[in-house]
Amino acid sequence: MSDARDTALLLTEADVPPVLEFNERGDSPFLFTCDHYGRLIPRVAESELVRHIAWDIGIAGVAERLSKEMNAHLIAQRYSRLVIDCNRPPGVASSIPMISEATTIPGNEGLAPESAEIRRHEIFDPYHRRIDEIIDAREHRRQPTVLVALHSFTPVYAGIARPWHIGTLYHRDRTLPPLLLQHLRAEGDLVVGDNEPYAVSDTTDYTIPVHGEMRSLTNTGIEIRQDLIGDQAGQQQWAERLARILKQIEETLRTEMVI
Numbered sequence: 674m675s676d677a678r679d680t681a682l683l684l685t686e687a688d689v690p691p692v693l694e695f696n697e698r699g700d701s702p703f704l705f706t707c708d709h710y711g712r713l714i715p716r717v718a719e720s721e722l723v724r725h726i727a728w729d730i731g732i733a734g735v736a737e738r739l740s741k742e743m744n745a746h747l748i749a750q751r752y753s754r755l756v757i758d759c760n761r762p763p764g765v766a767s768s769i770p771m772i773s774e775a776t777t778i779p780g781n782e783g784l785a786p787e788s789a790e791i792r793r794h795e796i797f798d799p800y801h802r803r804i805d806e807i808i809d810a811r812e813h814r815r816q817p818t819v820l821v822a823l824h825s826f827t828p829v830y831a832g833i834a835r836p837w838h839i840g841t842l843y844h845r846d847r848t849l850p851p852l853l854l855q856h857l858r859a860e861g862d863l864v865v866g867d868n869e870p871y872a873v874s875d876t877t878d879y880t881i882p883v884h885g886e887m888r889s890l891t892n893t894g895i896e897i898r899q900d901l902i903g904d905q906a907g908q909q910q911w912a913e914r915l916a917r918i919l920k921q922i923e924e925t926l927r928t929e930m931v932i
């Protein structure tokens with residue numbers, strides 16, 4: 674049984690589909706994902722949406738520009754992580770959070786299990802099913818896939834300022850994260866986080882463990898600090914910088930026959 678508030682979160686014909694894609698025909702080996710691209714929440718108070726907890730501020734603009742710069746396929750989730758977090762295993766507490774940072778999420782309190790299941794069915798599943806299909810199709814046509822999950826992080830968390838401009842987040846991949854760290858450090862003007870401010874794990878992440886690691890793809894996550902990409906100029910700068918670095922890395926991966 675679900676009440677009216679729960680059913681109001683269902684997607685109807687008036688809502689946009691959850692999956693958004695750019696550059697589907699891109700010939701780059703890089704496949705970008707953006708789990709926290711969007712902030713759409715049907716019928717929820719707007720006041721929660723401007724805060725970082727609803728989405729990853731700035732990353733949508735970086736991801737779109739990076740996809741264009743590299744002629745790389747980007748797949749993004751339009752709905753907010755507050756509806757269902759597409760980078761969490763379904764069923765864990767942070768999948769449909771009742772509290773995020775110190776803020777209560779009113780639409781998630783007392784949510785019926787059936788309603789949680791519907792969110793998964795209508796928002797989480799189509800996104801991850803599509804990522805699977807994309808990787809299958811690339812394998813079929815022998816286009817290599819280097820999976821990069823794009824995120825951004827809040828500059829201050831629980832009252833503590835974070836020093837990093839950018840961080841790599843990873844778990845089992847031993848190829849791409851060290852290469853990326855090396856290139857980022859060589860830029861000279863960046864404080865680079867090595868699995869900071871977050872590391873990847875099987876219980877706190879979904880996209881990298883499931884699509885990257887279980888399918889043995891070369892992979893990494895990237896986290897950019899939100900104040901650096903809050904406007905279009907910052908998003909463009911970071912997209913250009915990352916495109917330049919990732920193209921160099923692509924050459925290395927080809928030379929070393931990783932792709």
Ligand SMILES: [Zn+2]
Pocket residue numbers: 708709729823824825
């Ligand atoms: Zn994120």
